[in-house]
Amino acid sequence: MKLINKHVEKDGSGYVTLRPEDDEDMWHVYNLIAEGDLVRALAVRRVQTVSNTGSSDSYRVRVNLTLSVTKTTFSPAASSSTTAQGEKKEPTASLQISGRVVNENEFVRLGAFHTLDLEPNRDFRLEKAHGWDSVALERVEEAVKEGRGAEIGAIVCGEGTAAICLLSEHMTTIRQRIEVSVPRKRKGGTSGHDKAMENFYSAVYQAVLRLIPYQTLKAIVIASPGFTRESLYDYIFQQATLTSNKPLLASRSKWIKVHSNTPHVHSLVEAMRAPEVAKMLQGAKFAREGVGLDKFHKMLANDELRAWYGPEHVALAVERGAVGTLLISDDLFRSSDPVTRNKYVDMVEAVRARGGESLIFSSMHESGQQLNLLTGIAAILTYPLDVEMVEQEEREEKERLAREQGEIEKENADGEGDNNDDHGNQGNA
Known part of the structure; x- marks a missing residue:
């Protein structure tokens, strides 16, 4: 994310102008924008004109609109923004902002509903309706930090199933799911099982070449129950040796094999806390x-x-x-x-x-x-x-305060009554 302009006062008023560049930036923007905020960005409107003869024509115009936000819709994408060679692809996440127009112009009336499509590499300005708090400002700082991006690759696998993932500071992107039907081993013959596993390893290897930027990542984790991770690791580097894939061979020290209880993506949490992984990722937010x-x-x-x-x-x-x-x-x-x-x-x-x-x-x-x-x-x-004791203390404190308030109100009422009696006695005198 690029910070184009920032003007925030000590009381939290003001605005920032940002330029999202990738899918993770779009996620940051989604988390920054809340209902009631003012968002200004470029929009395309269709304008219709009617001539003196009664014929109509329509054309598109580009206008800068400011919306008071009523709804935000974020659509993440499974496809990635980086190739195995480190080349960036176009981001694929989308973010729509709906709301009422608060600045009138010749093409859009004040108060009209409109939906903005916030897109990568296009600037937008954000003004927080209730001011910029510390959490929102911290997210802006994280989003514009240099060098941010995918930090770790992960393959969570079992026999015939694998999920190829990329993890950045704020997102886990599943790049591809692979499923290959693997028959059970039979007595006296394992050719069907072995052939299916060979096909499975080959599919994962090809996915690694296409989807994992192993040259730039801090680490690549292979997690599985059983011994699938060992066999897959051996296959990947056997193929790298046979094909003289020097960049992949050079990344060998980054590859870590860890146990997971299941071959599913939710086991990533378990894999990330393995000591050998934690050591390589010291300081990483996730x-x-x-x-x-x-x-x-x-x-x-x-x-x-x-x-x-x-x-x-x-x-x-x-x-x-x-x-x-x-x-x-x-x-x-x-x-x-x-x-x-x-x-x-x-x-x-x-x-x-x-x-x-x-x-x-x-x-x-x-x-x-x-x-x-x-x-x-x-x-x-x-x-x-103890939760129950704390809640009991809270209830007793509320009851005590209520009693004190009641006594104060009673004293005030009694005092007003005495004053009224005094005035009445003076009048009789």
Whole structure:
């Protein structure tokens, strides 16, 4: 993403002008734009004219429109933006912004509904309806960071099935799914099984050549149950040797074989937390997310009083300054209710202000999708707290405050009554 212009005041007012360049940029834009925001971009409108003779004609005009957003629609794409040789392809994700026109011109009336197609390599300006908060500004900073892009390739496989994936800071893209029917081994003859597996390995190898930019990635992970990963790894480098594929052979040190419980994409979370993978990806955002989610699950199993999840419970823990690590999905920041969004922004800022860690998970990664199954928010506490006891204390505190308020109101009412009696006595006198 390119930052074309930025004018944001300390109070959060102002705008930024951005130019998305790839699929991940489009995902960032989708997360930045909320209902009520003002988006200005180039649009194409069909204009009809009627001549004096009654004949009509139509033509297209390009106009800059500013919309007050009512709806956003993001359509991710499975195809990638990079070839095995590192050449960029056209992005394929799409983002549509619908809303009312707030700046009138000769072609579009004020208040008319319109839909903008935000496209890669086209500038747009964004003004936040309720101001730029810290989470939105942080996402802009991440999006425009130099050198961002796919960091790791992954092949999650089993006998006859494989998913070829690319992982970047905020997205897991499934480049291709491969399925080959593999018959079971039979006593006295394995030719059918072996031939099918040979076809399977060949299909995966060809996909690697087409879809995995192994020269630029930090690591390529092969994950599987059983020994499929070992056989596939051997096949890939046997073929690379036979064909003298020097770039692929040179990347051999980046390839990591790890165990996974299933041959499905959701096992990527398990694969990413393998020590040998974590070591190569130190500092990568999605690696930190995977480690954080793993720590939460372990804490939930071993010391549940230090593992809380759910908006209300986590909010209580944040209020008490007990959160060491906050895990929160970017889904929650897309709330159309500004009060709800601000609540989550305040939680992120409160944890960081006390020296804790706030991890904002991308729902386009497997780890983010797993967190969404836990309501989208969880916390690892620095000390144990019993949820039921905390809730009881909260109820007692609310009852105490209600009693005090009632006593104050009663005293005020009694005082007004005494004053009225005094005025009445003075009048009689």
